[in-house]
Amino acid sequence: MAINFITKSTYDLKAKKLVSQLSQMETMLDAYSFEELTSDEASHLKKTFNAFKKCLDQMIFKPVISSQGGQGIEIRNQATRSTGLMENKTTVNSTMLIAKVSHEIRTPLNGIIGFTDLLREEGLSNRQLSQINAIQSASNSLMEIINELLEYSKLSSGLGNFETTNFYFQNVINEVVYLCNTLITRKEVNLRTAIDPNIPTVLRGDPSKLSQLLINLLGNAIKFVEKGEILLNIKIKERIKNSIHLEFIIKDSGIGISKKNLKHIFDPFKQADNNTFVTYGGSGLGLSIVKQIIEKCKGEITVTSKLGVGTTFTFFLPYEIGKDKDMVNKEESTLNLDEGIKQVSKMNILVFEDNILNQKLIETRLKSWGCQTFITDDAYRGIDVLENHPIDIVLMDLRMPGMNGFEVTDLIRQHSNPNIKNVPVIALSADFTAQNEEECKVHGINDFILKPYSQEELLSKLINNKISEPTSSSKPVTTSDCNKNPIVDLTSLLDDCMGEFELLENLISLFKQNALEFIGACRIHLKNKNYEGFGFASHKIKSGLAMLKTNSLLSIVEKIHEYGKKGTGLEELEILYTAFIKEYSLIDKAIDIDMAKLRKIK
Amino acid sequence: MDRKRLLLAEDDELLASLLNYRLEKSGYQVSLSNNGKEVKDQLGKEMPDLIISDIMMPYFSGLELIDYVRNELKSKTPIIIISSAGNEENVLSAFDLGANDFISKPVSPAELIVRVERELAKNQ
Incomplete structure (x- = not known):
């Protein structure tokens, strides 16, 4: 999965702390002698505890989004009202501000870039085509500037996100070189590579940061060389046990940089002179980003240059040596467009998107690949499509009026039909903040x-998330025949209630509360390896399950009970716990549907 | 005719509220409790006409409850035990200790009412 979770480690830490405090409280409660309580005290205790639980539930199931987001908007308003005041505000969170603003710019830009892309295929006159090219190149550089600004602010604020993974070194280099060659247009420039064959096949580190560095430096070189050669030379500097130091040299025969300017070359917003910007464009952030990335990777970068002769950037990066067998067997990272289109043609794709421009854009693109598309900005219309068409993938814009993308996804994930419930959902957003990814x-x-x-990006995401047939791996374990037999039977329970619908409603809400409590308890017991706790919790919920005749859940809970009693099988318990959650969400939905039906009859 | 007083000791709220409703509808006066300690206190003060108790209860199990009623309070008040399915051993112990009847989960309210009526009729 391409999502990186920036705040994951702090999130884990906080959750761990909370869980340990909760279990501490649990132990204290266990040790407490309730005999000494009067009934008034007991009822007060119960009330307090329920209030606490409700509050906790709310925090767990409906987390409040950090107020920073709101702040960003406020800051912007302030800024527009009184420009210049901004720097003085100590509370200004520049990263958030940049993220917000860049979102506002990315959204319309997306439409512009996409449509010029489409227009190009319309059989235009040469004059029109050159105009389109101009629009496209202008929007692309605008995009580049925004991306760099964002990247820079993320790195400066420490939010920069590094992954450590095994990767095929040569593949990354091939990709970079391929990309850079496409940047060399109508220029008599030759991009040459010299790579030490002794560099291990698999390295451990951040491949995307490596390609970002190389693209940045090589791209820079391409920009400044009109005629001549660019060399990418990679050597082994040092090899100690399991780690390796690589030396990367990017040498060009470009215009060169004067000594005076060379000093400030890695400073943000510095370009050789104002004229450089006029001629070559760019944000002036590229090299300071490069430097920051390298330093965060515990490497270093130096530069030498001579006016009129050329410039050489040299940087070192440490890597661990990875093992080939650790590699997940992924498809080739470089994607053949035609091959890819073949793989997605005939896919049924549901798109949630509110921007009409973007709706048309994505529809045209998907149709050109032979996909069948359904486009809507309305949650319920979308669910309706899912219920009536075999949808392979959902593309979900996160910001929509009414129900947002997260809420719509919640609806899908709660659906009673496992095929709908498990449909892959890919989020589309111009918002770049970590919160979104965590969410x-x-x-x-x-x-x-x-x-x-880019269309390549969309294509590869579609292919990566396509459920290969048959869908054995993604099928929930225990829901095999839920469509044949009703998974809950509320009519007989209503009979037991002598037709009193209100009583049934009470019972159902109690049941749901119990189930959520059970899930919460299991989560804590798993962390604490508390087998006894499992035994007790599963006993508590059993009779309710039996009353509702939810046999699938009951059999899961009975197994949990057995393992709990035996005091072994933590792994099995974890699997059963996951199965319970999956199954419960089906039951929950089925109950709601059944209740709605019964309410109508009543 | 006086309404018969039942004590229902059941820690599962769901089942307890359903049974409570049905028993009251059938004309019984029901006092509810969800833990064994409370049941013990209540029984010390006043003996109902019949006790319905789950076997698995926090603090004071259904089995201990039977023992307490029969051996400490020396009462012959009928006791109906609610047991989880497949828990034969407990049911046998319950009978050994002096339970009058049992019903296993999932409890059918109608069946329980019949059993309650039968026990009360025996006692008259």
Whole structure:
């Protein structure tokens, strides 16, 4: 999955702390002698505890989004009202501000870039085509500037996100070189590579940061060389046990940089002179980003240059040596467009998108690949499509009026039909903040595409998230025949209630509360390896399950009970716990549907 | 005719509220309790006409409850035990200790009412 969760480690830490405090409280409660309580005290205790629980539930199931987001908007308003005041405000969170502003710019830019892309295929006159090219190149550089600004602010604020993973070194280099060659247009420039064959096949580190560095430096070189050669030379500097130091040399025969300017070359917003910007464009952030990334990777970068002769950037990066067998067997990272289109043609894709421009854009693109598309900005219309068509993938814009993308995904994930419930959802957003990515995970979104995106990007995300047939791996374990037999039977329970619908409603709400409590208890017991706790919790919920005749859940709970009693099988308990949650969400939905039906009859 | 007083000791709120409703509808006066300690206190003060108790209860199990009623309070008040399915051993112990009847989960309210009526009729 391409999503990186920036705040994951702090999130884990906080959650761990909370859980340990809760279990401490649990132990204290266990040790407490309730005999000494009067009934008034007991009822007060119960009330307090319920209030606490409600509050906790709310925090767990409906987390409040950090107030920073709101602040960003406020800051912007302030800024527009009184420009210049901004720097003085100590509370200004520049990263958030940049993220907000860049979102506002990315969204319309997405439409512009996409449509010029489409226009190009319309059989235009040469004059029109050159105008389109001009629009496109202008929007692309605008995009580049925004991206760099964002990247820079993220790195400066420490939010920069590094992953450590095994990767095929040569693949990354091939990709970079391929990309850079496409940048060399109508120029007599030759991009040459010299790579030490002894560099291990698999390295451990951040491949995307490596390609970002190389593209940045090589791209720079391409920009400043009109005629001549660019060399990418990679050597092994040092090899100690399991780690390796690589030396990267990017040498060009370009215009060169004067000594005076060379001093400030890595400073933000510095270009050789104002004229450089006029001629070559750019944000002036590229090299300071490069430097920051390298330093964060515990490497270093130096530069030498001579006016009229050329410039050489040299940087070192440490890597661990990875093992080939650790590699997940992924498809080739470089995607053949035609091959890819073949793979997605005939896919049924549901798109939630409110921007009409973007709606048309994505529809045209998907149709050109032979996909069948359904486009809507309305949650219920979308669910209706899911219920009536075999949808393979959902593309979800996160910001929509009314129900937002997260809420719509929640609806999908709660659907009673497992095929709908498990449909892959890819979020589309121009918003770049970490919160969003963390939230994606929470809401069961499978992948994330940042707007604007290239067609290759969209294509590869579609392929990566396509459920290969048969859908054995993604099928929930215990829901095999839920469509044949009703999974809950409320009519007989209503009979037991002598037709009193209100009583039934009370019972159902009690049941749901119990189930949520059970889930919460299991989560804590799993962390604490508390087998006894499992035994007790599963006993508590059993009779309710039996009353509702939810046999699938009951059999899961009975197994949990057995393992709890035996005091072994933590792994099994974890699997059963997950199965319970999956199954429960089906039951929950089925109950609601049944209740709605019974209410109508009544 | 006086309404018969039942004590229902059941820690599962769901089942307790359903049974409470049905028993009251059938004309019984029901006092509810969800833990064994409370049941013990209540029984010390006043003995109902019949006790319905779950076997698995926090603090004071249904089995201990039977033992307490029969051996400490020396009462012959009928006791109907609610047991989880497949828990034969407990049911046998309950009978050994002096339970009059049992019903296993999932409890059918109608069946329980019949059993309650039968026990009360025996006692008259």
